[in-house]
Amino acid sequence: MSGSAPIKKFGSNQSPWLGCVAGAVFAFLYLPILTLIVYSFNGSGVGGFPPHNLTLGWYRILFADDAIWSAVGNSLIVAIAAMIIALAFGIPAALALDRADFPGKALFRRLVLLPLILPGIITGLSLLMLFREADLRLSLLTVILGHGTALISVATTEVFAGLQNFDRAQEEASLDLGANHWQTFWRITVPNLRLSIIGAALLIFTLSLDEIAVSFFLIGRENTLPLEIWGRLRRGITPEINAISTIIFIFSLVAILVWYRLRTGGHRSGNIGAEMGTAGVQV
Amino acid sequence: MFSRAYRLAVSLPPVLWVGMFLLVPYALLFCYSFWTVSAQQAIVHSWMLDNYRQLVRVNIYWQTLLRSMWIAARVMVFSLLLAFPLAYFLSFHATRRKDLFYQLAIIPLWVSYLVRAYAWKTILGSDGVLNTLLQYAHLTTHPLAFLLYSPFAVVLTLTHIYTPFTFLPVYSALERIPRNLVEASHDLGASQWQTFWRVIFPLSLPGVLAGATFAFVLALGDFLAPLLLGGPSGIMISNIVVSLFGAAYNWPLGSAISFCMLLLVLTLLFFSEKLEKRWSVQ
Incomplete structure (x- = not known):
């Protein structure tokens, strides 16, 4: 990061309207979510201003709703399995992009990162065709394969970013002192990339829990949580959906704040997440 | 310093997996786009351009594609107008x-x-x-x-969803601008x-792009x-693809549309990368 003195000097005569614009943008980003949360407590349903009859009743109904909870269970299974797949292939992929040269490397890099920018529908449909040709029945397994594959991109960008701030001399020393590559990987590389890997795992987990476009095509009879909610939305809206959305929001919020702390703890930079932002175009 | 075995061990598994679950499926999408569906609803493996011909001839397909691009263009402009300031x-x-502000800006990205x-x-x-508030x-x-x-609802919602995506690259481009240049200018x-x-603005262009x-x-x-949220007038090209893969059961035609989308996206990415490189040269 650059020093703060020039910024202060430049910003000293700032116009107040810029702050107002920024405030308005934040309001635009957050007001809808706040509204959603408020109406999850509204006794007389979604909509109607002002909200009244505040109640926890919708949460009570939600907690007694078996279909929702079995969908939550399915989503957790999918997220954990997808996280394992994405890390198992994403970490080596980042190492390969950082350290190996092989024919087709440029194509490989683009292909790995493509699901990050490509609309989910294309990835979902293509995989649907693959599973059909392979005669694989649609189930949670196909959703897991879809999420795992699409989210390798996240693991790769996160770990690749971690590798850029990583001192190779330690690995070199380890190898010189007689450790083999396997030992060096587990004792030097992984511990050094610890924060990137945990951060990636957290992101993959959260993104998989929320994912809907790819799941839409690969789901069998058992629903994940977003698809269960989606099915209900088509039938009409109830504050029960506001209640589950509120819980999802709070869960994502906690996960993202933990991820952010990990990243800022890892390398003190105000510019993190940028690799994610421009990954499709730059990494 | 890394042995051949090491390099092979880290590159082979991801290359195989990505080949199997990304490259093969995209290739399959391409193949499907030439096939057809028989009257008995079986996929006929004939290599014809019929699906692509239909895309050009049937108005609803290319009109919906154009409308989707128009919606996407508005979302892009509004997202930039919100994200840049x-x-x-x-x-x-x-x-x-x-x-704190940075965290507030990126949280919606993952919600x-x-x-x-x-x-x-x-x-x-x-x-x-x-509506009830207005009344x-x-x-x-x-x-x-x-x-x-209405398309309005779609544009508004997508702008809300993609503004944080737009914010990230713009912000990181602005952060990379050497502050002494700004000071010198003053x-x-x-x-x-x-x-x-x-x-500032010229130097931020790669991020904006x-x-x-x-x-x-x-x-x-x-x-x-x-x-x-779209209703009948807010239908986009992907909705047509979804219905072709669902009730309408015409996977080959759906694949042809998807493949056109894929090509469009890859072309855009290619040119955006080219331009970005040129604008980044100082």
Whole structure:
């Protein structure tokens, strides 16, 4: 990061309207979510201003709703399995992009990162065709394969970013002192990339829990949580959906704040997440 | 320093997996786009251009594609209009609390798509929060019907969803601008306005371009917001693909449309990368 003195000097005569614009943008980003949360407590349903009859009743109904909870269970299974797949292939992929040269490397890099920018529908449909040709029945397994594959991109960008701030001399020393590559990987590389890997795992987990476009095509009879909610939305809206959305929001919020702390703890930079932002175009 | 075995061990598994689950499926999409469906609803493996011919000939397909691009273009412009001032404020003016503001800006990026789209549905409906608020404040007497089930609702919701995606690259481009350039511009007598247009804005263009590409591409392929909020006039190209893969059961035609989308996206990414490289050269 650059020093703060020039910024202060430049910003000293700032116009107040810029702050107002920024405030308005934040309001635009957050007001809808706040509204959603408020109406999850509204006794007389979604909509109607002002909200009244505040109640926890919708949460009570939600907690007694078996279909929702079995969908939550399915989503957790999918997220954990997808996280394992994405890390198992994403970490080596980042190492390969950082350290190996092989024919087709440029194509490989683009292909790995493509699901990050490509609309989910294309990835979902293509995989649907693959599973059909392979005669694989649609189930949670196909959703897991879809999420795992699409989210390798996240693991790769996160770990690749971690590798850029990583001192190779330690690995070199380890190898010189007689450790083999396997030992060096587990004792030097992984511990050094610890924060990137945990951060990636957290992101993959959260993104998989929320994912809907790819799941839409690969789901069998058992629903994940977003698809269960989606099915209900088509039938009409109830504050029960506001209640589950509120819980999802709070869960994502906690996960993202933990991820952010990990990243800022890892390398003190105000510019993190940028690799994610421009990954499709730059990494 | 890394042995051949090591390099092979780290590259082979991901290459195989990605080949199997990304390259093969995309190739399969391409193959399907030439096949046809028989009267008995079986896939016929004939190599014909019929599907592509149909795309050109049947108006609804290319018209919907154009409308989707128009919706995506509006989402792109509005996302930039919201994201740029926010990123500029954070990068150059938020000296205290910068970290907090940055977190606030990226949190929505990872908050469930469905939650955000659903929030807008509850706000824009005829009995929704906004309409009842307007009536409560006596600004209108009847619910405004155009709010929900319209392209307007789709553009608004997608702008809300993709603004944080646009913010990230713009912000990181602004953060990379050497502050001494800005200072030099001031010391040499340029006003803040001149400094912005002659120094800061040109240097931020690669980020603006990356953000614009993100918003356009992701909005273009969206099918959930149109289903939820678009109504008949807000249908987008992906909705047609979804129905071709569902009830209409014409996977080959659906594949042809998807493949055109894929080509369009890859072309955009290619040119955006080219331009970005050129603009990054100082």
